[in-house]
Amino acid sequence: MSGRVYLVGAGPGDPGLLTARALELIAACDVIVYDRLIPDSALDGARADAELHNVGKEGGGPSKPQEEIERLLVERAGAGRTVVRLKGGDPFVFGRGGEEAETLRAAGIPFEVVPGVTAGVAAPAYAGIPVTHRDAASSVAFVTGHEDPAKPESALDWGALARFPGTLVVYMGVRQLGAISERLIEGGRDRDEPAAVIQRGTFPDQRAVGGTLETIAAVAARERVRAPAIAVFGAVAALRERLQWFERRPLAGITVAVTRARAQASGLAARLRELGATTVEAPAIRIVPVDGPAPDLGRYDLVCMTSPNGVRLLFERLAAAGLDARALAGARVAAIGPGTARALREQGVTADIVPERFVAEGLVEALAGVPVKRALIARAAEARDVLPDALRERGAEVDVVKLYETVAEPLSEAELAAARAADYVTFTSSSTVRFFLQSIDGELPPGVRLASIGPVTSESLRERGLEPDVEATRHDIDGLIDALVADAAQRAASR
Ligand code: SAH
Helix, strand or coil: CCCEEEEEECECCCHHHCCHHHHHHHHHCCEEEECCCCCCCCCCCCCCCCEEEECCCCCCCCCCCHHHHHHHHHHHHHCCCEEEEEECECCCCCCCHHHHHHHHHHHCCCEEEECCCCHHHHHHHHCCCCCCECCCECCEEEEECCCCCCCCCCCCCHHHHHHCCCEEEEECCCCCHHHHHHHHHHCCCCCCCEEEEEECCCCCCCEEEEEECCCHHHHHHHCCCCCCEEEEECHHHHHHHHHCCHHHCCCCCCEEEECCCHHHHHHHHHHHHHCCCEEEECCCEEEEECCCCCCCHHHCCEEEECCHHHHHHHHHHHHHCCCCHHHHCCCEEEECCHHHHHHHHHCCCCCCECCCCCCHHHHHHHCCCCCCCEEEEEEECCCCCHHHHHHHHCCCEEEEEEEEEEEECCCCHHHHHHHHCCCEEEECCHHHHHHHHHHCCCCCCCCCEEEECCHHHHHHHHHCCCCCCEECCCCCHHHHHHHHHHHHHHHHHHC
16 A cells, blocks of 8 residues: 655744644654654654654754655555655745655656645745835745856756846845845846845744845845845835834743743743744743642631642542532632633633732732631641741741642753743742753843843842843733843843
């Protein structure tokens, strides 16, 4: 029985531009043969037992010869496997997908093609350049700039392209940019025509530069524009000035390391990415539940919850005992901050008390006028005693139930290296400070900015001789993000 090959486009780099069909096939197939220029997370959904072949250039080394790639496709599909041949952008646009399809047809292997979002359209779009425009361009040509245009045997007729009445989008042309623009000017194209080059289009670190047909090569050289890049020649290139959006996002071009536990890091990281940041997940801590019985909540008139993890684990204990939110019916419920209050709401409980300042001291203040006889504080094993001490001082009987421990999560060399190269490292608790600094041996590169969620976390940094550069005024994740955005804006303005 013969397998099948899917020639699949992975889009230009932003994982959001992978098609639904591409994701479905990646998740289902036996074998994936992929190139270098695919989105970082493209293979995340692959089966754990899928066979992965990287046939792209690694670290400047040679890529696998085309015949070998084709032989691999024929051989794996011939053995009955379902093969995804994953390529950057669209498989049939300068992707040699056509040649692979021909080989497959000749070998009698069934194939399907899944088009992708091509870089020549997407990179300009993310730079604010529509490749066509009612007033500015009614046609667009996709051109490979791979060849040296000075070569007499060049397959491209640069004279004809110079006369082309529309936008020219040039792939693979960074190195030849000078020669290409000269040829186009020689061929009669207006030397003042707007031009732009977009490096790593749709990736978080996308960079675009603009100029004219005459100046663009010098501008790109000065700005050290590197491959992969797309060059755009035509009136539409000038629209970037007005329509730029991706590079204007508040955290564009900024790398932020997230040190909180893996289970929670992705939420914070996703929101930072929405704002344009490149994120590095370096989870320095892990939450380990402490086993124990469900507390008898009927005994208390006040139950204090100090973290979303605490809420989750308290409800797990209740559920294990056959109980639910009704166990809290008789008590006032206090949450230390909005994240904790949200976690409670997900369990069907609206917190009675949420302080203005999201630290233990804030909760103590908020409880000032609340009569308390018996309180339960559900929290981490190692936490400050501000809250129980304050309640006891007021004559309350206080029990503390320890729901989880925070332990160090060993970080890989790659995670550590990426975190060291970040512009910001975020700390969302004292334990992230302690364990992150432990895992990097206290060696933070001098330029990196430290962002702290609040005074307690900042104090933990100071105890280790580090001054936070950013401290959130609102001590929750939203507050931390706001503070980071404000700091980045201030720095950009002062540059
Ligand atoms: N099949 C791909 C093109 C492959 S050729 C597609 O449809 O997009 C490789 C060239 O594509 C690179 O040299 C570069 O010019 C361009 N390219 C690919 N990804 C890019 C990106 N994210 N930003 C800018 N150019 C890109």
